[in-house]
Amino acid sequence: MAVSMLSGCGKKATDxxxxxxxxxxxxFYDQLTFYDNSINxxxxxxxxxxxxxxxxxxxxxxxxxxxxxxxxxxxxxxxSDIALEAADYMDKANEFYHQAYDNEFDNDSEALAAxxxxxxxxxxxxxxxxxxxEVPEGEGISVETQSxxxxxxxxxxxxxxxxxxxxxxxE
Numbered sequence: 001m002a003v004s005m006l007s008g009c010g011k012k013a014t015d016x017x018x019x020x021x022x023x024x025x026x027x028f029y030d031q032l033t034f035y036d037n038s039i040n041x042x043x044x045x046x047x048x049x050x051x052x053x054x055x056x057x058x059x060x061x062x063x064x065x066x067x068x069x070x071x072x073x074x075x076x077x078x079x080s081d082i083a084l085e086a087a088d089y090m091d092k093a094n095e096f097y098h099q100a101y102d103n104e105f106d107n108d109s110e111a112l113a114a115x116x117x118x119x120x121x122x123x124x125x126x127x128x129x130x131x132x133x134e135v136p137e138g139e140g141i142s143v144e145t146q147s148x149x150x151x152x153x154x155x156x157x158x159x160x161x162x163x164x165x166x167x168x169x170x171e
Contacts, residue, residue: 018073025131028067032124035060050101057094064090064120079127086123093117 039056042049068087072080096113100106122138129136 015073015075017071018075021070021073021076022131024070025067025127028063029124029128031063032060035063054098054101057097061090061094064124076130079130082123082126086120086127089116089120089123093120 035056039053042052042056046052064087068083070083072083093113093116096109096116100110100113126136126138
């Protein structure tokens with residue numbers, strides 16, 4: 001994953017579009033937490049486990065699509081491709097989970113779905129790191145500095161803090 005960073009000094013004025021984007025991304029991550037907790041709480045032995053799992057995955061897929069469709073402010077323009085990739089991978093994961101569980105269990109489809117699911121979540125993690133003003137880290141990630149200036153990012157409690165802009169691309 002190649003990453004371009006913009007960082008520097010001098011705080012920018014509050015931008016309503018930027019604040020709206022931050023709020024929508026906070027909601028996106030809150031929803032992912034809800035889906036993760038809900039999926040992990042499913043009793044795999046229950047009669048409705050497959051239906052419940054696929055329902056949560058359908059909802060998660062829609063959440064990823066909504067996230068990718070959001071207008072990304074210039075301050076975070078570097079994550080636009082990653083947001084689209086994340087939504088695309090989640091869509092493929094959802095499709096293959098349905099293939100795996102809708103009829104006779106298909107182990108190959110489940111394995112492929114799990115790979116796409118992991119790719120979607122890896123990209124969501126990179127986006128989160130960027131929004132928090134962190135330099136994305138992980139296997140296959142490289143960072144390039146393009147220019148310097150400071151922007152406002154989302155910290156863990158939703159407040160603004162000074163940070164960086166990152167552009168990342170996953171191979």
